[in-house]
Amino acid sequence: MALLRRRHSVLPGFGLTMGYTLLYLSLIVLIPLTALFVKTAGLTAGEFWATVSNPRVVASYKLTFGTSLIAATINAVFGLIVAWTLVRYRFPGKRLVDAMVDLPFALPTAVSGIALTAIYAGNGWIGQYLEPLGIKVAFTSLGIIVAMTFIGLPFVVRTLEPALQDLEREHEEAAAILGASRWQTFLFVILPAILPALLTGFALAFARALGEYGSVVFISGNMPMRTEITSLLIISKLEQYDTAGATALATVMLLASFSILFAINALQWWLGRRYQGGL
Numbered sequence: 545m546a547l548l549r550r551r552h553s554v555l556p557g558f559g560l561t562m563g564y565t566l567l568y569l570s571l572i573v574l575i576p577l578t579a580l581f582v583k584t585a586g587l588t589a590g591e592f593w594a595t596v597s598n599p600r601v602v603a604s605y606k607l608t609f610g611t612s613l614i615a616a617t618i619n620a621v622f623g624l625i626v627a628w629t630l631v632r633y634r635f636p637g638k639r640l641v642d643a644m645v646d647l648p649f650a651l652p653t654a655v656s657g658i659a660l661t662a663i664y665a666g667n668g669w670i671g672q673y674l675e676p677l678g679i680k681v682a683f684t685s686l687g688i689i690v691a692m693t694f695i696g697l698p699f700v701v702r703t704l705e706p707a708l709q710d711l712e713r714e715h716e717e718a719a720a721i722l723g724a725s726r727w728q729t730f731l732f733v734i735l736p737a738i739l740p741a742l743l744t745g746f747a748l749a750f751a752r753a754l755g756e757y758g759s760v761v762f763i764s765g766n767m768p769m770r771t772e773i774t775s776l777l778i779i780s781k782l783e784q785y786d787t788a789g790a791t792a793l794a795t796v797m798l799l800a801s802f803s804i805l806f807a808i809n810a811l812q813w814w815l816g817r818r819y820q821g822g823l
Contacts (some may be wrong), residue, residue: 623700653758683765
């Protein structure tokens with residue numbers, strides 16, 4: 545009878561699968577991050593502070609976090625529109641548009657960077673029309689935002705699509721019957737239901753933009769104090785065999801990124817609890 549009551553599982557038992565899980569995560573995530581902190585510990589407090597507070601490094605922090613935040617915000621707005629269109633409407637070429645969303649996933653980042661630079665340069669297809677208007681994209685912070693927006697869009701769209709598919713239209717119809725306008729229906733019915741997924745997509749796009757290198761390094765121009773991102777400085781220090789300095793910058797980026805993502809996830813959890821409590 546005990547054998548009959550035992551639930552059949554295709555995968556091995558909990559102990560074995562948990563052991564493999566912890567081993568895999570340790571090899572892929574925990575040990576490399578621990579090595580990062582250990583290598584950084586080789587610097588004295590004064591050396592560490594001098595490395596991470598250098599004016600050139602601070603300028604790269606501001607540029608990297610600022611452009612990543614702007615790009616993630618743009619993706620949150622327009623990614624919601626794209627996801628809504630793909631979920632709610634049928635139109636010719638829908639599968640092509642859906643495939644285009646995943647294109648930044650498939651393209652090597654270097655290819656993305658070269659393509660964006662060629663398009664938005666002063667003699668590019670789009671840049672030649674923007675520069676006479678006083679809008680310079682390539683080799684400016686605006687170009688960095690364009691590149692980060694390009695690589696972050698799929699994270700928002702793919703995160704929002706399941707939430708929009710699970711959204712019951714009866715709630716929207718009930719709101720319309722009760723006299724709510726379209727904006728009221730969106731703000732008070734649709735947005736609360738998809739907000740946790742939207743924040744998740746925003747966080748993923750933001751994290752992806754923070755760590756981006758290949759597509760940004762081409763279009764930014766890499767001018768110190770102006771268009772130089774932190775990832776480029778880390779690579780530069782590694783090329784100079786300054787491993788400790790590179791890990792110091794990486795540690796600051798890691799801690800700052802973790803803090804921001806923790807805050808976003810805490811907000812997402814709070815909003816989810818508040819929405820469920822309202823139901």
